[in-house]
Amino acid sequence: MRIATWNVNSLKARLGRVEQWLVEVAPDIVCLQETKLADDAFPTMAFAALGYEAVHHGEGRWNGVAILSRSGIDQVVDGFAPGIEPDDEARLLSATCEGVRVMTVYVPNGRALGHPMYHHKLSWLARLRLHLETLARPDEDVVLCGDFNVAPDDRDVWDPAACHGGTHVSQAERTALAEVARWGLVDVFRQRHQEHGLFSWWDYRAGNFHKHLGMRIDLVYASRPLADRLSWVLIDRNARKGKLPSDHAPVVAEFAEPDARGDGSRSGGQVGAQLGQT
């Protein structure tokens, strides 16, 4: 089972590239973020034509998250589970696809340390932990993926000194993210690849992509039973290249079937951390 996550930074602006990428990569399940669409503008038919059922939780101008699946979608929950203080923005969507509990998230950016939106971000991550506790169990197959707007550790930024004092790297954000993971999730990319400098997002400005000034903030968290079946995981840096790219690259993870071992044998050997290193 191949699961992907991609912050597309406007699905309207990106639909052609997303369609082409789906054909090339053929994921079974896709988590999208920042569709920036209202639900009635979501391109359901375009995805159906490629064999995907889709659910979308959107609001219009900003945010917006979606799940695509080749094998059905049930038990859909928009936003936080009942009983948790609701989010008035469309940043979270949960569904069950082929026996896997799938959650797509677009965590608030935070703007600046100490800004009201920064405190909102920390509270949002605390509520995400409650959401997991409410909707899933760590001994099931659970995947939580998306744009977390937090770089989990210093290997995930180009220069920790240059980033110091900004959002995405503060101890409070990292602790809040670690609390989410402590529910019972593994960052499968970091489990498989330990090197510094493997990024999923690069600012559009100042040629940062070409200078390799980025961050790894797009993450695939899997519950232990699923993480134990990881065959390979990579960042598709090629999707950040060329005309009108998103500022994020997709992350793709392949998991073996439940009765098989995730030792990479199904992939025919070692698979690297990135596509398109140059």
Added chain:
DNA sequence: ATGGTCGAGTATCGA
């Protein structure tokens, strides 16, 4: 990166 760019939408704001 304190912004050189995008995408929203049409003046600026958010990332």
